Amino acid sequence: MKASQETIQVRKGEELNKDRLAAFITGHLPEVPEGVLQIKQFGAGHSNLTYLLRIGNWEAVLRRPPLGPVAPKAHDMQRECKILASLHPFYPAAPKPYIFSDDISIVGSNFFIMERRKGIVVDTEFPDNITYTPAIGKRISKLMVEKLAELHQIDYTKTDLVTMSKPDGFMERQVGGWTKRYERAKTEEIPGVDELTNWLKLNIPTSENPAIIHYDYKMNNAMYSEDFTTLEGLFDWEMTTVGDPLADVGVALVYWMESTDPEMIKNGFGKPPVTIKEGFFTREEFMNEYAKKSGKDLSNMHFYLTFAYFKLAVICQQIYYRYHQGQTNDERFRHLNHYVASLIEYARSYSKGVVK
Structure with a gap:
């Protein structure tokens, strides 16, 4: 498989x-x-x-x-x-x-x-025994939106996260914290980084009511039943906290690529995810469905998308830094610095309203 x-x-x-x-x-x-x-x-x-x-x-x-x-x-x-x-x-x-x-x-x-959970995990392609149809893509899209909205509706005060998180000032800390992480992991100068981080600091919107956020919500962290009607497992919870749910939506959308995205954005980790296939929601459709399921106002999503692309750039830079320093020999990371530069430029495009 x-x-x-x-x-x-x-x-x-x-x-x-x-x-x-x-x-x-x-x-x-x-x-x-x-x-x-x-x-x-x-x-x-x-x-x-x-x-x-x-x-x-x-x-x-x-x-x-x-x-x-x-x-x-x-x-x-x-x-x-x-x-x-x-x-x-x-x-x-x-x-x-x-x-x-x-x-x-x-x-x-x-x-x-x-x-261990068992089921189907999909990343850049479907298992050999599954004949893909656009109906499957639509089914997965709806399920992913539904389960994200469901997570955001849990009362975090009834969980241990109430003592593990500080929702107040969440986005301010996120922008500042990820900017510092980038500086610590920097290996070369990339044009526009300072302009981007300054824009983020100056344009932080008033946050939604705090919610539990997964913060790494994407296709290859999800496991489905064989008919793609249930979510059998969701993995990689290390970034989970209580914060702005729209930041979680932004991160999910960054990984939710479309066929019309620039080649470097789609192929930065190798093959693009299956979300580029016909039948899957576009990012706009994902946002519309989430707004319907959650009742939230998504009018400031351009900020959250800008930040999410920057955050992904920093994560990739941290991974590349480990390769650059000889801390890992994984050859998948050799050219990750080029992907970082593309993500920075794409984030700047969102901040300027160039990308819709």
Whole structure:
């Protein structure tokens, strides 16, 4: 099956200590049967490292931070584990976590283990056994909007996120924080960055009522049932917080590419996502459907889209910085700096109202 849930042999340099991990699992998860631990890696991620663990008929997923130094407060496995434990009862698509460990002697960093979900993950293409039709694209589009709006409707005060987040001044902190992250990870001068960050600081709108936001909501973080009518799983909750829900919509739309987008924007990570296919919502249709489902005013979405493209540029720059510094040998990242420059320019186009 050609989809991003596909596992690969563990990449060189990203191996786990099998004996220590097996002993940890045996000592802390009594429901696991006796047997030999088998480890595969989920190969699609660009940031945290994710592994499939199997002992007999038991399966689970392990997540740990990327190799090398990481940005302050980034890749916080304990926080993500706590978020999942808190959200799982309210939002079933969030996988149930089993255990967190800060003992770095086991796999070389802190980590957590969570349940494995099974279903279809779609990224740049559909699995070979599925004949794509525009009706499938429309069905997925509606489901993604519906589940995003549903997440935003959860009462965050009933979850642990109430003590883990500071909704007041959210967008001000976001603009300032991601600007600083960019400066720390900068490897070369890109024209227009200062102009862009100044525009963002001067144009922050009054935020919507705060809500739980996933903040990395995209196709390859979602898992569907075989008929694409239910969301079987939603992954990568490390950026989740309580903040402006329209910032979450902006991030989702940045990953929701269209066939008419510039080639460098579509192909920055390789192949474009399946959202470019006929049948999938356009970004405008996504926004209209979300406004209908949520009742929110989206008149300031140009700001949130500008910020979201900048935020993605910073994330890519942080990944490229690790490659540039020799902290990862993953060749997928060799030319990521060119994608960063394209994202910066595209963000500037949104800020000037050039892109609709």
